[in-house]
Amino acid sequence: MNAGIKNVESDICGEAFTQKGTLERHMDVHAGINNRECDLHGEAFTKKGHLKRHMDTDTGINNHECDVCGKSFTKKPYLKSHMDMHAGIKNHTCAICGKAFIRKNHLKLHMDMHAGIKNHKCAICGKAFTEKSTLKRHIHMHTGTKNHECDVCGKAFTQKGTLKLHMDVHAGIHNSECEIGAHVPM
Template identity: 65%
Template structure:
């Protein structure tokens, strides 16, 4: 057939091989072969006889041909090419398996969950995942993985290799899958839903973090002040605050913030957006936290106490202004008379006096005052109270 020459029975054996006549059967597994010598090598495999040892890594094999394929791998010889994508392999059998992937043929099924794979080796790796076997360990951080490929991608992260770039915003990622999830965010695809509140997310991991918030789980703790957070990202922003890092600047007033979300809330204030209203008096606020503080005022809660005089305040910011008064800090100066004040609100009331604005009127005699305190004193006069 191919011009090869033989003597005696060798020619007949060779022709039997071409005809794929398999008359020699294995008594152990029933597998059939064209030649007796091939069966002998096969029986060595059943017996665990590995006489062919690799000089480079010490790995042993039943057959000389298998050792040769193994040595080709060490030498980087890849003579078997995929006709579809051009990818090269050391063994012909690997090309066959690879072609099944192109054809989407998944003949190898997991007995536990029923997931199907194109290659037998992939099922084996998948089964190790079910068993919790993680034999591939990172030499840098010690983290272990089930698959060698997953470890390789993890090592790329340590090396700072980011080969997968977003075509929309230019952001780069280590993993192809991470880029795909990022692209879902750009197109607004949110397939992951919270079972408790119905909120939707682009990534499965974000739902898990969100569920931790519902459960009150806070595993990310600040090493400086001990404050705990549900999300790792929130802790990072908090750490930036400790470090004084403020990368998000307001284009209108120049004020800088640690987090992007805080800047957004600040911009709402500039725009006059007040979506958070008080249930008691209806007063609206730009930020949810401000409503909470305002509600504490209604409840008479004053958790912020002055260490000097003991006076308590509802808001932390009010206490800070009060402390400035103790320190004699007066940063708010009147442009008309030069008088300085600790608080911006006090300066405003002072300016009303210059402008002759009298918004506080006595219900009894109609006399008006620039300040509520002056009106209060006036009311005492009507009542005959002499201090």
């Protein structure tokens, strides 16, 4: 063994390894070989670490607890990411517009928006969206589902943001009138 020297390399992706066995396990990933199986229900994984993470989740081992809200996690890095959210730390910055995000996957979704990638398509009208949550809100427009109700006048809305704008009416932030008759900003 060559102490720390990466002298074996993947022909597919170019990633280098110090040991031939590690390269062989890596090549299983490229080949789609899932030879690490969950004993509880048979789900297979290409990497030992992925199986371990899955097993921790399956067995309910969440021994990393948030001091702020009590939520617990299977891995310390997951807790750290969660704590960054509480602290408002945004380590993932868009190279195009400079917008920063707490979570790496949120940056990826944002980058999809810049690239025009819209993987979430409405089965009713065909309109496509970058984010699944935006598609869900859109579908409420078709179904008429109004889950967001005003505590003041009882008017319901399909979107939380529309309710918030409506609440501004009652708070006197916009000039308009609510249907219950009181002069309030819209």
